[in-house]
Structures are given as C-alpha cells and as structure tokens.
Amino acid sequence: MSELVDRQTINALISGHYADPFALLGMHQTEAGLEVRALLPDASEVWVIETKTGRKCAQLTCIDPRGFFSAVVPRRKNPFRYQLAVTWHDQQNLIDDAYRFGPLLQDMETWLLAEGTHLRPYETMGAHSAVIDGVTGTRFILWAPNAQRVSVVGEFNFWDGRRHPMRFRRENGMWELFVPGAMNGQLYKYEIIDAHGQLRLKADPYAFEAQMRPQTASMICGLPEKVEMAEARKQANGFDKPISIYEVHLGSWRRHTDDNFWLSYKELEEQLIPYAVEMGFTHLELLPISEHPFDGSWGYQPLGLYAPTRRFGTRDEFRQFITAAHNAGLNVLLDWVPGHFPSDDFGLAKFDGSELYEHHDPREGYHQDWNTLIYNFGRREVSNFLAGNALYWMERFGIDGLRVDAVASMIYRDYSRKAGEWIPNEFGGRENLEAISFLRYTNRVLGEEADGSITVAEESTDYPGVTRPSEGGGLGFQYKWNLGWMHDTLDYMKQDPIYRRHHHNLMTFGMLYHYDENFVLPLSHDEVVHGKKSILDRMPGDAWQKFANLRAYYGWMWGFPGKKLLFMGNEFGQGREWNHDVSLDWHLLEGEDNWHNGVQRLVRDLNKTYRHFPAMHQLDFDPQGFEWLVVDDFDNSVFVFVRRDSEGNEMIVASNFTPVTRENYRFGINLPGGWREVLNTDSGHYHGSNTQNGTLVQSEPIASHKRDHSLSLTLPPLATIWLVREDAE
Known part of the structure; x- marks a missing residue:
C-alpha cells in the first residue's frame, strides 16, 4: 500500500467523508512511480489499459475488499491517457476513469456564478452532455457549499454514492464531475452528506427534465436549441396591440371522457390551440408547468423550475406545443413562481444541511399562507438561479412572456x-429590498436579452411604478394585473340591479388610477375557486338575468381600457366553480342551442371586434384613447364612453346595467354622423331579447352633456352595445 493511501484514508473515502476524491483517485505521480487508484465496489479484477495502444499496462491490486484498487505502472513516469478494464461478476467492461479528467469550471464561469451575474447559469450548472478528451459522457455541476461530500448517483452507477464522489471548488462552493458513459435519458440525483453529517438525496435544481410525481429523479438531457423570437410575436406583445389572453390549466381544460385522464401535449396541440384561435384570443397563458409534486397546487408550488412537467408528455413535446401555438398565430405566456417553493425533502429545502435557498429565520423564510419556503433573494446564487430561469424559458422554449x-x-x-x-429591512421598513432588486434585475435582463418578451405582475397592492422602467425606480414589468378593477366591477355586478345606483362609482373608479400602470383586466382562475362561485353564478337574478348580466359585463370589460384575460370555462359561462381534477363542463355546449352557446359566441365576437378596430386597443394607456360621455347616471345605471385611436377615430361603448329597456336615451357625442351597432350583447344571436337600434343611427344637432351633437339610442336591458361611425370602418 502506498504511503499516501493508508487505511484511514480509504475508510474516509468509502464512508463518504473524504472531501477531495481527486487527490486520491485517478493517476498520480508518487515517489514510488506513476500510481493509478480506483474505487470499484464489487469488482474482481482491474487492469490499466493505455488508450492509444490498447495495451495492458498494469493490473491493479485490491487493497481493500470494499473495492479500493491501486497499482504502480512499471516503467512509466509521465501521465498518459488510460482506461480501466474491470471485471464484474465474470464479465469484463472497458470504462473511462472519471478521475483522470481535470477541473470543469472555467475561471470566468466561476467568477460570474460567484458574483451572481451569470446571464445563463443553466448553460453551466446541472447535467450537460459533453465530449472531453475524446470521451463522451455528462458533466455535472452543483452548488452546495456547506456539504461535506457530494456524489452523483444514477442509472449509470447503480445509484451507489461510493462510485462518483465529486470535486469541490472551494472558491465558489460548487461540486463538479465528468462521468464518462452517462448519457441522455438516464436518471440521476445528488447524494449529499450535509453540513451535519446527514445523508440527503436531492434532485438537481437545474434539471431540464424530471420524473413525474411520486417519482422525483432528474433526467439527463441536453439543453433545447435556442428559439428566435419572430418580429410578429414581438409586435403582438405591444402596448398598442390587442391582447386577449386565454388562461388555461392544461390538466383540466379537457380530459379523456373514458378515464378522466389528462390530454397529452400533442392532444392539447391538436385541440386547445385551434379552439383558442377560433375563439379569437391572441395569447395563451398556461398555469405553471414547471415540475411540481402536488397536483392540488395547480403548479404554484414548483420544485423543478427548469423542467416542464411530465404529466402531459416530454419536454420536446411541450416545445412542439409552443411551436404549434406560434404557427397558429398565438403568443404563449407562462405563469412563473419565483417567490416560494415547497419543503419536500428531495427539493431545495435545507439543500446542503443549511438554509441555502431559503432564509434561516421563519419570519423571513416561511410563507404561513401556503406552507412554503421563501427564496433568499439576497443570496447571489439564488437570485441568479431564478433570473436565469426566466431567460431560459424565453430563449430555449420560445415563451413570449x-x-x-x-x-x-x-x-x-x-x-x-x-x-x-x-x-424589517436594514432601514426599518417593510419593503423586501432584496426581492425588489431581484425583480428589477430580472426584468432588465429580459429586456436586454429577450427583446420583445414581456413580464406581467400579479401585484395586489398600490406599490408605485410596477410597470415603470427599473432605471427610473420602477420594477420594470410591462404589464400589471388590475386586481382593483376586477374586485370593484365584480362587487358591482353581484348587486341586484335595483341597488346598483348606490354602487355606481365601483365601475368608474378604475379610471382614476388607470394611467398609473399598464393594466391587464383579469378574470383569472383565482376568481372561480375557494367558494367564490363561478363568474356566471355571481350574477344576480334568474337564469335569463344571470346570462344577460354576464354578457353585459363582458361587453363592458372588452370595451374598457386595458388588455384582457379570461380563465377557461368563463368563455361559455360555466356554472360550477373550477375543479382541477376534472374537465371543464363542455357538455353544456351540446344539444340544442342554449345560453352557454350564446356566451361563447359573444366572447368570440368580442375578441374579433376588439382586434378589428384600433380604437378599442391602440391607446389603452394614453389618456387620448378614452373619454367618458355619460359617467354620472346613477339612477339608470347607465355608462357611456368613447374609445379612440391615434387617428382620432372613435367607437362608443354604452352599458345599461338594469333589466329596464332605456328608450330614446340621449347623450352628447364628439363626432356627428351615422353610427352603427357592431356589437350588442342583447342580440338574439347570443340568446338575448334582441333589442337593437336598427342599421344606422344618425346624430342630431341637439346639445347634450355639454356637447353640440347627440345620439338618441335604445339601450337594451342588461346589455352593452358598441357603435362605430359609418365612415370610420
């Protein structure tokens, strides 16, 4: 036995308490000569083979029956390329020794990862196929600075933590190893002896594909090819463009009728995408698809941020789904969850025995509402992990926002x-300064590296400047959900029409702050769960009034400034709350023509009309794009406003939120001429009472509402109508 390899050292290596396996294993120049050492449990015979000639150079001696082999190569002084011929159970295998390869991390990578400014950490971290010195295998890199030992285990080494302990890079807390022969499609994890000496088996935070629950292993697979963002997709995200978002939970949009099982990515490609196109939506928004252990979280408690869920198919099938959406003219948004993560043992929690990704103090690191852990945004490696993930979805999958x-x-x-x-923060305040810096940095990186993509904030307070540039003190988002508008208008709509006069300001208040941010008007999944009822079921009255109210509300929403978002099922007036375990109630659209068909036709026509007329979307965030014509008719619960495009063309939106038909309702207008209804939510086509205004209504030089010209209209009961000047079409 070599002087450098005593029994105590071998014991430490095999027990997993020898932190520097490269100092011991592999080929070394020693006083005794060129020595090769290997840890090969269960091997019966080992030979050193010179790669160049294929010649046997030396037979390794079994120093320890647990599988430690060593030999001095005779007549050789300088290191050379070699392989090991290993006999296991009477079968010889020729393998490359993982411990003959040098360090993997380059100096610049080491610096950027430690600094937390690596734009694409996923190109370095995790498992990547590689060819090193002519040998094909996989390079593994993991951040676990407080671990005592880390081994990569998987299908390529019998899940045996003794076989592939990793090299520790003290300068940045990374562990690295190139494993010859490990290939795409094989499962793996990291076996960690943590800071307290406890054994942990962890999935790779940077895994690009993972097993579906209840299995938890990561899968070796190459990075997807980059996807260039076409100019049309960039334009479709613009502030002056029509944006109508169909929000979808892939697991419950539609299911197989025979077994209530999910549709695959391929089936969703064939069914969901054509449906969204036919309905006139411009964007699909998917509830989180990052791998997650619990179905009931709807994806909002992810533990595989870089891995699309396997519930519906492979990663490449998900990429094809995105491509198909783009080919059909749809942009795709992903719900993204960088705020918290669940505490499952295989995930990020106490990753190396310390609170590595989370905070130590539960007052900072524990979400009481969701029983989850909060990321430590002030730790550079953590914020880099998250910001890199945002760019990953844009660049590698073609996600548009x-x-x-x-x-x-x-x-x-x-x-x-x-x-x-x-x-409190360091200044005694309530703001999480580290999280704010993280959001600004992420949005800035996306703006520079993924030009044309967007980020949309679900932000429920009046924090200033959410959609203002980070350089000017804002958070740097392009859009923000207008949750205040959503709550106010739904509170209004749930009132019996006889009492709506007392809540009139709920419908107008949104314009007082509308230009503070770039808003999306959301009727999201959060509004149809947890006992809130469906949107339809919040409407008052009998069945006829419920549907009329809903149609009038949708007409108001699509007319109001701001981009639109509708959760699946709302587009045909589903009566039940959303249940993630079953399909939407598509049977409501079967059989004879009914109210649900009418709502569906209305939403389709709203989308198409909204997209056709620039006045309805072009100046959403410009005060020139909106003007009240009737704002204070409390007694009649009537609202009338103008939408305007950059060339001055106007459209009129008029809503009557009572079941009383308003005959000869007069209001002042800016532009005299002939006005025609282009949309009426009371149309018989939508199962309304079909109260209409005929083909054309001429303005009259009669002063009203401080304007010289006016229109006299019939306002249908519980309805919204849109009108366009005849010469503006």
Whole structure:
C-alpha cells in the first residue's frame, strides 16, 4: 500500500467523508512511480489499459475488499491517457476513469456564478452532455457549499454514492464531475452528506427534465436549441396591440371522457390551440408547468423550475406545443413562481444541511399562507438561479412572456403577517429590498436579452411604478394585473340591479388610477375557486338575468381600457366553480342551442371586434384613447364612453346595467354622423331579447352633456352595445 493511501484514508473515502476524491483517485505521480487508484465496489479484477495502444499496462491490486484498487505502472513516469478494464461478476467492461479528467469550471464561469451575474447559469450548472478528451459522457455541476461530500448517483452507477464522489471548488462552493458513459435519458440525483453529517438525496435544481410525481429523479438531457423570437410575436406583445389572453390549466381544460385522464401535449396541440384561435384570443397563458409534486397546487408550488412537467408528455413535446401555438398565430405566456417553493425533502429545502435557498429565520423564510419556503433573494446564487430561469424559458422554449405570481408577497416583508412576525429591512421598513432588486434585475435582463418578451405582475397592492422602467425606480414589468378593477366591477355586478345606483362609482373608479400602470383586466382562475362561485353564478337574478348580466359585463370589460384575460370555462359561462381534477363542463355546449352557446359566441365576437378596430386597443394607456360621455347616471345605471385611436377615430361603448329597456336615451357625442351597432350583447344571436337600434343611427344637432351633437339610442336591458361611425370602418 502506498504511503499516501493508508487505511484511514480509504475508510474516509468509502464512508463518504473524504472531501477531495481527486487527490486520491485517478493517476498520480508518487515517489514510488506513476500510481493509478480506483474505487470499484464489487469488482474482481482491474487492469490499466493505455488508450492509444490498447495495451495492458498494469493490473491493479485490491487493497481493500470494499473495492479500493491501486497499482504502480512499471516503467512509466509521465501521465498518459488510460482506461480501466474491470471485471464484474465474470464479465469484463472497458470504462473511462472519471478521475483522470481535470477541473470543469472555467475561471470566468466561476467568477460570474460567484458574483451572481451569470446571464445563463443553466448553460453551466446541472447535467450537460459533453465530449472531453475524446470521451463522451455528462458533466455535472452543483452548488452546495456547506456539504461535506457530494456524489452523483444514477442509472449509470447503480445509484451507489461510493462510485462518483465529486470535486469541490472551494472558491465558489460548487461540486463538479465528468462521468464518462452517462448519457441522455438516464436518471440521476445528488447524494449529499450535509453540513451535519446527514445523508440527503436531492434532485438537481437545474434539471431540464424530471420524473413525474411520486417519482422525483432528474433526467439527463441536453439543453433545447435556442428559439428566435419572430418580429410578429414581438409586435403582438405591444402596448398598442390587442391582447386577449386565454388562461388555461392544461390538466383540466379537457380530459379523456373514458378515464378522466389528462390530454397529452400533442392532444392539447391538436385541440386547445385551434379552439383558442377560433375563439379569437391572441395569447395563451398556461398555469405553471414547471415540475411540481402536488397536483392540488395547480403548479404554484414548483420544485423543478427548469423542467416542464411530465404529466402531459416530454419536454420536446411541450416545445412542439409552443411551436404549434406560434404557427397558429398565438403568443404563449407562462405563469412563473419565483417567490416560494415547497419543503419536500428531495427539493431545495435545507439543500446542503443549511438554509441555502431559503432564509434561516421563519419570519423571513416561511410563507404561513401556503406552507412554503421563501427564496433568499439576497443570496447571489439564488437570485441568479431564478433570473436565469426566466431567460431560459424565453430563449430555449420560445415563451413570449411570464406572468409573475404573487409579487406583493415578494416585495413586502410583512405580507400576511402580524406585528412581531416579520423582520424589517436594514432601514426599518417593510419593503423586501432584496426581492425588489431581484425583480428589477430580472426584468432588465429580459429586456436586454429577450427583446420583445414581456413580464406581467400579479401585484395586489398600490406599490408605485410596477410597470415603470427599473432605471427610473420602477420594477420594470410591462404589464400589471388590475386586481382593483376586477374586485370593484365584480362587487358591482353581484348587486341586484335595483341597488346598483348606490354602487355606481365601483365601475368608474378604475379610471382614476388607470394611467398609473399598464393594466391587464383579469378574470383569472383565482376568481372561480375557494367558494367564490363561478363568474356566471355571481350574477344576480334568474337564469335569463344571470346570462344577460354576464354578457353585459363582458361587453363592458372588452370595451374598457386595458388588455384582457379570461380563465377557461368563463368563455361559455360555466356554472360550477373550477375543479382541477376534472374537465371543464363542455357538455353544456351540446344539444340544442342554449345560453352557454350564446356566451361563447359573444366572447368570440368580442375578441374579433376588439382586434378589428384600433380604437378599442391602440391607446389603452394614453389618456387620448378614452373619454367618458355619460359617467354620472346613477339612477339608470347607465355608462357611456368613447374609445379612440391615434387617428382620432372613435367607437362608443354604452352599458345599461338594469333589466329596464332605456328608450330614446340621449347623450352628447364628439363626432356627428351615422353610427352603427357592431356589437350588442342583447342580440338574439347570443340568446338575448334582441333589442337593437336598427342599421344606422344618425346624430342630431341637439346639445347634450355639454356637447353640440347627440345620439338618441335604445339601450337594451342588461346589455352593452358598441357603435362605430359609418365612415370610420
């Protein structure tokens, strides 16, 4: 036995407490000569083979029956390329020794990862197929600075942590190893002896594909090819463009009728995409598809941020789904969850025995509402992991934008906490300065590296400048969900029409702050669960009135400034709350023509009309694009406003939120001429009472509402109508 390899060292190596396997294993120049050492449990015979000639150079001696072999190569002084001929159970295998390869991380990578400014950490971290020195295998790199030992285990080494302990890079807390022969499609994990000596088996935070629950292993697979963002997709995200988003939970949009099982990515490509196109939507928004252990979280508790869920197929099938959407003219947004993560043992929690990704103090690191852990945004490697993930979806999948979940919970330290349950920032305030910096940095990176993509904030407070550039003190999002508008208008609509006169301002209040941000008007999944009822079921009255109210509300929503978002099922007036375990109630559209068909036709026509007329979307965030014509008719619950495009063309939106037909309703207008109804939510086509205004209504030089010309219209009961000047079409 070599002087350098004593029994104590071998014991430490085999027990997993020898932190520098490369100092011991592989080929080394020693005083005794050129020595080769290998740890090969269960091997009976080992030979050193010179790669160049294929000649046997030396037979290794079994120093320890647990599989430690060593030999001095006779007559050789300088290191050379070699392989090991290993006999296991009477069968000889020729393998490359993982411990003959040098360090993997380059100096610049090491610096950027430690600094937290690596734009694409996923190109370095995780498992990547590689050819090194002519040998094909996989390079593994993991951040676990407080671990005592890390081994990569998988199908390529019998899940045996003794076989492939990794090299520790003390300068940045990374562990690395090139494993010859490990190939795409094989499963793996990291076996960690943590800071406290406890054995942990962890999935790869940077895994690009993972097993579906209840299995938890990561899968070796190459990075997807980059996807260039076509100019048409960039334009479709613009502030002056029509944006109508169909929000979808892939697992419950539609299911197989025979077994209630999910549709695959391929089936969704064939069914969901044509449906969204036919309905006139411009964007699909998918509830989180990053791998997650619990179906009931709807994806909002992810543990595989870089891995599309296997519930519906492979990663490449998901990429094809995105490509098909683009080919059909749809942009795709992903719900993205950088605020918190679940505490499952195989995931990020106490990753190396320390609170590595989360905070140590539960007042900073624990979400009481969701029983999850909060990312430590102040740790550079953590914020880099998350910001890199945002760019990953844009560049590698062609995602057109991210809707960022629960931003308010990120930017406030006292979010949903009582006094004494949170820790102030360094200045004594309630803002989470580290999270704010992270959001600004991420949005800035996406703006520079993924030009044309967008981020949309779900932010439920009045935090200033959410959609203002980060350089000017904003958070740098392009859009923000207008949750205030949503709550106010739904509160109004749930009132019996006889009482709506007392709540009139709920419908007008949104314009007082509309230009503070770039808003999306959301009727999202959150509004049809947890006992809130469906949107249809919130409407008052009998069945006829419920559907009329819903149609009038949709007409108002599509007419109001701001981009649109509708959760699946709302487009045909589903009566039940959403249930993630079953399909939408598509049977409501079967059989004879009914109210649900009418709502579906209305939403389709709203989308197509909204997209056709620039006045309805071009100046959403410009005060020139909107003007009240009737704002204070409390007694009649009537609202009338103008939408305007950059050339001055106008459209009129008029809503009557009572079941009383308003005959000869006169209001002042800006542009005299002939006006024609282009949409009427009371149309018989939508199962309304079919009260209409005929083909054309001429204005009259009669002063009204401080204007010289006016229109006299019939306003249908519980309805919204859109009108366009005849010469403006």
